[in-house]
Amino acid sequence: MKKPLLAIGISLALSVPLAAQAGPKEDFQEVYSKAQSTHQDAGTFQWTITGDRLKAAKSAADNGDYEKAIAMADEALKLAEESVAQRKQQKEAWRHVAIGN
Amino acid sequence: MLKAKVILVALGAALAVPQALAGATPEEDRKETVEYFKQMFPDVPFEEFVNGQYALNDDRRKQWESMQDFPPYEFAVAEGQEMFETPFANGKTYASCFENGGIGIRQNYPYFDTEKNEVITLELAINRCREANGEEPLKWKKGAIASISAYMASTSQGKPINIKVPDDPDALAAYQDGKEFYYSRRGQLNFSCASCHVQNPGKWIRADFLSPTVGQPANFPVHRAKWGELGTLHRRFAGCNNNVRADPLPAQSEEYRNLEYFLTYMSNGLPVVGPATRP
Known part of the structure; x- marks a missing residue:
């Protein structure tokens, strides 16, 4: 009676680390989708170079080069974060330099 | 003490008001x-x-x-005039869509349309004219739309911009x-x-x-x-x-x-x- 339970327990215990261990494809998808959504958050303040990096990341992933894909997606994410910061900063900063304000 | 506070508040308000009014209108x-x-x-x-x-x-x-x-734009302006004067399939021309037949009106564009609640540029008006007359809109940045717009601008040369x-x-x-x-x-x-x-x-x-x-x-x-x-x-x-x-x-x-x-x-x-x- 106890043997089947033990077998289930062992197989469950072994499967947890396997499920938690993401491969390079999953790592890429996570950072790529975060970079994409941050790029969208920049609204009308998107940077051309962010789009270039996203395209390069996608292209590398399509070719199975996940190391390059992750590096490009990481860069895209950093650039997108800077563009979002610019958007937030300019919300008020433009007034300080505008003639007539 | 109270008097001093009142004076300070009044002084602050007096200084703040011109700041708030500065550049308050487009004309300013x-x-x-x-x-x-x-x-x-x-x-x-x-x-x-x-x-x-x-x-x-x-x-x-x-x-x-x-x-x-x-x-170098002369030929494009001539082409623009020809397109402007050529009737659409329904027999009407661009002139039917614009005040004064579209001649000498460039200086009034863009304007704010208070019914549609949006800014109407000359190029937008050109394409809306086409669509209202059953024609396909033109591409926005160059080519035919630039030529037609250039011809219309040429009929306004010297007129003061009046937005x-x-x-x-x-x-x-x-x-x-x-x-x-x-x-x-x-x-x-x-x-x-x-x-x-x-x-x-x-x-x-x-x-x-x-x-x-x-x-x-x-x-x-x-x-x-x-x-x-x-x-x-x-x-x-x-x-x-x-x-x-x-x-x-x-x-x-x-x-x-x-x-x-x-x-x-x-x-x-x-x-x-x-x-x-x-x-």
Whole structure:
């Protein structure tokens, strides 16, 4: 009676680390989708170079080069974060330099 | 003690009120802007600002003047006139869509349509005219639309730009959006339109000589040597955004139309000189 339970327990215990261990494809998808959504958050303040990096990341992933894909997606994410910061900063900063304000 | 507090509050309020009122209206903005450029270039006659860099740089002006005997946009203007006068499939022409048959009206564009609650540029009106008459819209940045717009501008040459911001909260919001766009830094290079055309006109940025804000829209559509053809103002907006590594917005997007509204308002009183040539 106890043997089947033990077998289930062992197989469950072994499967947890396997499920938690993401491969390079999953790592890429996570950072790529975060970079994409941050790029969208920049609204009308998107940077051309962010789009270039996203395209390069996608292209590398399509070719199975996940190391390059992750590096490009990481860069895209950093650039997108800077563009979002610019958007937030300019919300008020433009007034300080505008003639007539 | 109470008296002192009252005096301090009153003093604070007195100082704050003029600050709040400064630049409160488009006309105040325009006057301050014109004064700014007059002080920056005291030797340049005001009407010369419509010639952009040619008003500020003698070498560039000589090159430009030598081109004026045979301006490179002449054929495009002739084509634009032909298209303007050719009836649509339903027998009507562009003239049916515009005040005064579309002749001599460039100086009134863009305007704020209080019924549709949006800025109407000349190019938008041209394409809406086509669609209202069962025709396909033209592409926005170059080609036929630039030629038709250039022909219409040519019939307004010398007429003072006369943009109005009606007493309407939506019109004022559109103007303010355009102003915010003009002064907001964008792109990886962190430049605003104003970084070049307010803070640094008369200077070189790499191979480009920077023109001042006032007068800029008076000469569009322009034939740029770089393009080798005529292009619209929104094509130029997109090019400027791209130069600073900011994603350009679509031509005739609400943002670019509001930007054109603000920018053209700043040139009120200056004559239409479009189409024109630029490097």
